[in-house]
Amino acid sequence: MGDATEDDVATAFAPATVGNVAVGFDILGFALASPGDRVEVTRIDESTVRIAEITGVVTDLPTDATENTATAGLVELIDDLNLDFGFEVRIEKGIPLGSGMGGSAASAVASIVAADSLINRRLSRPELLHYALLGEAVATGEIHADNVTPCLFGGLTLTRSIDPVDIIEIPVPEQIRCAVVYPHRRVDTKRARQAIPDELPVAQFVEQSANLAGFIAGCYRGDLDLIGRSLEDVLIEAHRAPLVPGLTAVRRAADEAGVLGSSISGAGPTVFAWCRSAKSADLAAQQMADAFVAEGCDTSVWTGAISVNGAHLVEGLNRSTHFEGQIR
Amino acid sequence: MGDATEDDVATAFAPATVGNVAVGFDILGFALASPGDRVEVTRIDESTVRIAEITGVVTDLPTDATENTATAGLVELIDDLNLDFGFEVRIEKGIPLGSGMGGSAASAVASIVAADSLINRRLSRPELLHYALLGEAVATGEIHADNVTPCLFGGLTLTRSIDPVDIIEIPVPEQIRCAVVYPHRRVDTKRARQAIPDELPVAQFVEQSANLAGFIAGCYRGDLDLIGRSLEDVLIEAHRAPLVPGLTAVRRAADEAGVLGSSISGAGPTVFAWCRSAKSADLAAQQMADAFVAEGCDTSVWTGAISVNGAHLVEGLNRSTHFEGQIR
Numbered sequence: 001m002g003d004a005t006e007d008d009v010a011t012a013f014a015p016a017t018v019g020n021v022a023v024g025f026d027i028l029g030f031a032l033a034s035p036g037d038r039v040e041v042t043r044i045d046e047s048t049v050r051i052a053e054i055t056g057v058v059t060d061l062p063t064d065a066t067e068n069t070a071t072a073g074l075v076e077l078i079d080d081l082n083l084d085f086g087f088e089v090r091i092e093k094g095i096p097l098g099s100g101m102g103g104s105a106a107s108a109v110a111s112i113v114a115a116d117s118l119i120n121r122r123l124s125r126p127e128l129l130h131y132a133l134l135g136e137a138v139a140t141g142e143i144h145a146d147n148v149t150p151c152l153f154g155g156l157t158l159t160r161s162i163d164p165v166d167i168i169e170i171p172v173p174e175q176i177r178c179a180v181v182y183p184h185r186r187v188d189t190k191r192a193r194q195a196i197p198d199e200l201p202v203a204q205f206v207e208q209s210a211n212l213a214g215f216i217a218g219c220y221r222g223d224l225d226l227i228g229r230s231l232e233d234v235l236i237e238a239h240r241a242p243l244v245p246g247l248t249a250v251r252r253a254a255d256e257a258g259v260l261g262s263s264i265s266g267a268g269p270t271v272f273a274w275c276r277s278a279k280s281a282d283l284a285a286q287q288m289a290d291a292f293v294a295e296g297c298d299t300s301v302w303t304g305a306i307s308v309n310g311a312h313l314v315e316g317l318n319r320s321t322h323f324e325g326q327i328r
Numbered sequence: 329m330g331d332a333t334e335d336d337v338a339t340a341f342a343p344a345t346v347g348n349v350a351v352g353f354d355i356l357g358f359a360l361a362s363p364g365d366r367v368e369v370t371r372i373d374e375s376t377v378r379i380a381e382i383t384g385v386v387t388d389l390p391t392d393a394t395e396n397t398a399t400a401g402l403v404e405l406i407d408d409l410n411l412d413f414g415f416e417v418r419i420e421k422g423i424p425l426g427s428g429m430g431g432s433a434a435s436a437v438a439s440i441v442a443a444d445s446l447i448n449r450r451l452s453r454p455e456l457l458h459y460a461l462l463g464e465a466v467a468t469g470e471i472h473a474d475n476v477t478p479c480l481f482g483g484l485t486l487t488r489s490i491d492p493v494d495i496i497e498i499p500v501p502e503q504i505r506c507a508v509v510y511p512h513r514r515v516d517t518k519r520a521r522q523a524i525p526d527e528l529p530v531a532q533f534v535e536q537s538a539n540l541a542g543f544i545a546g547c548y549r550g551d552l553d554l555i556g557r558s559l560e561d562v563l564i565e566a567h568r569a570p571l572v573p574g575l576t577a578v579r580r581a582a583d584e585a586g587v588l589g590s591s592i593s594g595a596g597p598t599v600f601a602w603c604r605s606a607k608s609a610d611l612a613a614q615q616m617a618d619a620f621v622a623e624g625c626d627t628s629v630w631t632g633a634i635s636v637n638g639a640h641l642v643e644g645l646n647r648s649t650h651f652e653g654q655i656r
Contacts, residue, residue: 024537025533027538160541160542168542202525202526205528205536205563208537209355210487210489213356214486214494220545220548229488
């Protein structure tokens with residue numbers, strides 16, 4: 001960090017997220033406790049954005065600041081606020097690329113949260129979202145907030161509208177634990193999007209809507225049975241299934257393990273499940289992973305509660321203790 | 329009622345209902361306090377169903393019991409339960425035909441609720457729903473529960489599934505008042521259904537889903553502003569608008585009156601609005617009615633809270649006082 005003083009450096013952690021959540025294509029997402037990306041931002045005299053380092057599970061990312069999801073928002077920020085200084089950025093990727101766990105969103109969110117700390121936290125929540133979305137748009141070519149929103153704010157979020165910003169935090173019953181299984185394959189987000197026809201049958205819409213409404217009601221009621229009956233994607237998943245090796249077997253394994261529901265996380269190939277307990281989530285993760293392995297895929301698994309915090313400042317990169325303070 | 333004793337006669341009132349509720353095509357509906365249909369059912373010795381009388385705002389209905397929405401369910405009931413007696417039915421229609429206010433559902437519900445009272449209320453809630461749906465199916469040719477469910481149970485209901493039955497009562501903020509304006513035109517339900525393409529754009533579905541989820545969340549939170557932002561149909565209404573004379577002007581009048589949201593009730597042509605207060609609902613009803621009149625349509629209007637009761641037994645047809653006891 002060279003000559004920079006402590007006030008000139010900030011590091012933020014932004015968690016992996018599950019977008020779509022089976023019944024809320026492009027509108028629902030939730031945050032995991034881990035994995036996640038860390039971004040260290042250092043104030044520099046020059047009014048520009050430099051990428052100093054990219055480490056972790058992904059390193060072959062653009063080093064041009066306007067093309068990297070972690071920095072595109074910062075470039076706009078400097079311009080919008082007419083800052084007479086700039087940012088040097090170190091990115092530590094914890095989320096695999098093309099895994100469907102919101103890796104590009106996490107880098108974008110971590111960098112804006114860290115940068116905001118260097119400008120006296122002057123950004124409002126909608127502004128933080130705005131700049132994070134600019135970063136995410138570099139990666140996907142389109143603006144979708146179902147990963148960025150829960151990554152930034154934590155919890156289970158409904159993005160009712162991006163313009164104007166209308167984000168609703170949906171309560172999650174506290175017993176809920178997630179199992180997330182990542183098969184070591186990469187799905188291109190654009191290809192996953194192209195797999196969905198432009199038009200779909202109204203009858204399927206109706207069924208999916210009923211599940212969405214049941215899921216939201218179940219969350220507010222704390223009704224795990226209702227969540228279990230509702231958490232099923234009848235609209236989108238079938239179109240993306242060919243991109244996820246062994247999806248049918250993995251989802252069957254999840255059902256046999258007694259999960260409330262499971263589906264592709266975001267564009268895939270990661271598959272998530274909601275479970276009634278930590279024990280159930282551990283069992284589901286193991287059996288889902290076994291099913292992927294049977295298809296010839298190595299896997300990584302994570303289990304745990306939904307993160308209520310979202311992105312937050314941490315002490316720094318590569319240190320053993322982290323300040324887990326919430327940014328809001 | 330001839331020689332029938334009091335225990336051999338029962339009368340039930342079933343309210344008009346608003347199906348779809350802008351954002352919940354085929355899955356959401358709510359009950360009004362009025363208008364409604366009344367059906368008097370008298371036990372007869374013969375194991376059959378006879379329609380003795382049809383009065384009120386609609387009289388040109390089938391008198392064959394298997395073809396009338398009020399009696400088709402009773403025919404099945406007698407068969408299923410091997411009853412050695414039957415029912416004579418008098419129907420007093422309060423809901424205009426083809427108005428979009430769930431008139432066929434109301435007749436089907438009122439008759440099964442009255443008949444259930446004559447068999448010692450032995451039918452469960454799912455069974456009541458089942459027989460009422462059989463009646464409704466006679467009218468529409470298909471089974472849709474978004475009118476029957478709130479008509480039977482009251483309130484705002486989500487029909488997540490019909491088979492198996494999965495009905496969720498969604499709480500409505502107590503301040504909410506409805507304005508319902510019926511232009512004296514008739515819309516054929518089947519034609520209204522045919523107006524909707526078999527497939528619709530995914531992008532519109534995403535937007536509608538976001539509104540549906542926001543609406544459900546707003547109801548649970550008691551957040552009228554969120555309800556106001558969410559209660560808009562971006563998926564179905566445009567396709568049915570040509571069937572409703574002056575819809576654009578009527579909805580504009582509603583917006584100018586400050587409603588939370590408005591849309592076609594069921595298949596139309598009735599238009600409903602949700603409002604923040606009784607005063608607001610009165611104003612909206614007046615201005616919406618004026619807009620219909622400007623299009624050359626006479627109107628009938630109703631305002632009031634959502635009925636929490638749904639269908640219930642009443643003292644009888646053509647009497648001045650009614651027993652307002654709830655059936656459940």
